[in-house]
Amino acid sequence: MVAVFKSAAHVCFLHLPKYQFAAASVSGGTTRKRITFSTGYPLSQDRSTSRLQVRQASLRGMHVDVEAKMDAEKLKKGIAEFYDQSSEIWEDIWGDHMHHGFYDPSSTVSLSDHRSAQIRMIEEALKFALVSEEPLKKPKSIVDVGCGIGGSSRYLASKYGAECTGITLSPVQAKRAQALAAAQGLENKVSFEVADALNQPFPDGKFDLVWSLESGEHMPDKTKFVNELARVAAPGATIIIVTWCHRDLSSSEQSLNPEEKKLLDKICDAYYLPAWCSTDDYVKLLQSLSLQDIKAADWSEYVAPFWPAVISSALSWKGITSLILSGWKTIRGAMAMPLMVEGYKKGLIKFAIIACRKPE
Ligand SMILES: C[S@@+](CC[C@H](N)C(=O)[O-])C[C@H]1O[C@@H](n2cnc3c(N)ncnc32)[C@H](O)[C@@H]1O
Numbered sequence: 001m002v003a004v005f006k007s008a009a010h011v012c013f014l015h016l017p018k019y020q021f022a023a024a025s026v027s028g029g030t031t032r033k034r035i036t037f038s039t040g041y042p043l044s045q046d047r048s049t050s051r052l053q054v055r056q057a058s059l060r061g062m063h064v065d066v067e068a069k070m071d072a073e074k075l076k077k078g079i080a081e082f083y084d085q086s087s088e089i090w091e092d093i094w095g096d097h098m099h100h101g102f103y104d105p106s107s108t109v110s111l112s113d114h115r116s117a118q119i120r121m122i123e124e125a126l127k128f129a130l131v132s133e134e135p136l137k138k139p140k141s142i143v144d145v146g147c148g149i150g151g152s153s154r155y156l157a158s159k160y161g162a163e164c165t166g167i168t169l170s171p172v173q174a175k176r177a178q179a180l181a182a183a184q185g186l187e188n189k190v191s192f193e194v195a196d197a198l199n200q201p202f203p204d205g206k207f208d209l210v211w212s213l214e215s216g217e218h219m220p221d222k223t224k225f226v227n228e229l230a231r232v233a234a235p236g237a238t239i240i241i242v243t244w245c246h247r248d249l250s251s252s253e254q255s256l257n258p259e260e261k262k263l264l265d266k267i268c269d270a271y272y273l274p275a276w277c278s279t280d281d282y283v284k285l286l287q288s289l290s291l292q293d294i295k296a297a298d299w300s301e302y303v304a305p306f307w308p309a310v311i312s313s314a315l316s317w318k319g320i321t322s323l324i325l326s327g328w329k330t331i332r333g334a335m336a337m338p339l340m341v342e343g344y345k346k347g348l349i350k351f352a353i354i355a356c357r358k359p360e
Helices: 010-015 051-094 111-128 151-160 171-183 222-232 258-271 279-288 306-314 317-326 328-335 337-345
Strands: 002-006 020-027 030-038 141-145 163-168 190-194 207-213 233-246 292-298 349-357
Touching: 051 171, 051 306, 051 317, 051 328, 111 151, 111 207, 111 233, 111 306, 111 349, 141 151, 141 222, 151 163, 151 171, 151 190, 151 207, 163 171, 171 190, 207 222, 222 233, 222 279, 233 279, 258 328, 258 337, 279 292, 279 349, 306 317, 306 337, 317 328, 328 337, 337 349
Parallel strands: 141 163, 141 207, 163 190, 207 233
Antiparallel strands: 002 030, 020 030, 233 349, 292 349
16 A cells, blocks of 8 residues: 655655655655655455455555655656756866865864865765774775775775775766776776666675765655665675764654655755655664674764855856756755755754674
8 A cells, every 4th residue: 555645755654654655756856845655565455345446546546656756756857857957066066075084073174175075075974984094804895885986996096005986877977986986096986877876787796895975865765875885885884874864853853844744845846856865764774784883973063064164166257157058957956055065053963884794
């Protein structure tokens, strides 16, 4: 049975535990707050339900399912086009890492510091997840889920001497990532392909490090996302998810308040995001898969200088001219940057790291 609720994502995780989050509905980059849930249970078979009613309900369910799939396809297309258009300008100004930096809280920093802060983000995430550097225990096979132009893939492959495969929805990113790898002599160590994180083209248990740095917020089906991360992880592998979340809800709250939802909706429109979830929601999902050593932290204070710096680089002469040339999707993304600052300041947006290990 499939039901449609006007609600935020956490409702399904926290308050309707037997329902499974299937998809958030999007339309041309616009996130509507309609979430589809699937119980996985057969239709009610009690005596008062006629066969016709069962059939009608089933058809309604199929209709919603088809609609949710179409919405998910639209979202994927929007994400691919957004990164196809915006990756070159990002690389030009910020380099090959398309993620927040990790800073000492309240430090003042210049652009070169931001690049080292982005590397520090990777190092801090590995440290947080206790990824071993010992020769026999360090990762040998890595997947970079939502790889951008491969900044993490190349860094991790070089650091560990590992093989790394990156996946992205953007053909432009995959091509650029491969070219940068070749330029750095890493073409035998890293490879990139266009593939969906929710349906990864890899066999079960392939990777001993599963890495997702700022791609989880794009996933319309968090259950499927986490399931895929766990599926491709080898026994004993580490899974690291660094992602944007909304604040955890208190026990008395059913959902975010209307103002908060409105702010997140605007951000969703600009960055091709489906409904958000909280860090707690991720932890519950990992627990439901019996993953081990689950750890989570809020790193919002360590990323605070990032968005103000991105805004000032967008307002530079080079930033403005590049934005104009790169098209409407990128311009709209730039216009939404102050909303991210506002979301962090209000304690609504959380920069979360969640790590765990697949049992041996
Ligand atoms: C903000 S970028 C982060 C890139 C990279 N992790 C980094 O830190 O440089 C988000 C990335 O997630 C990818 N992405 C979003 N949804 C995806 C999906 N369903 N499957 C694969 N990649 C996806 C986008 O294509 C993009 O490469």
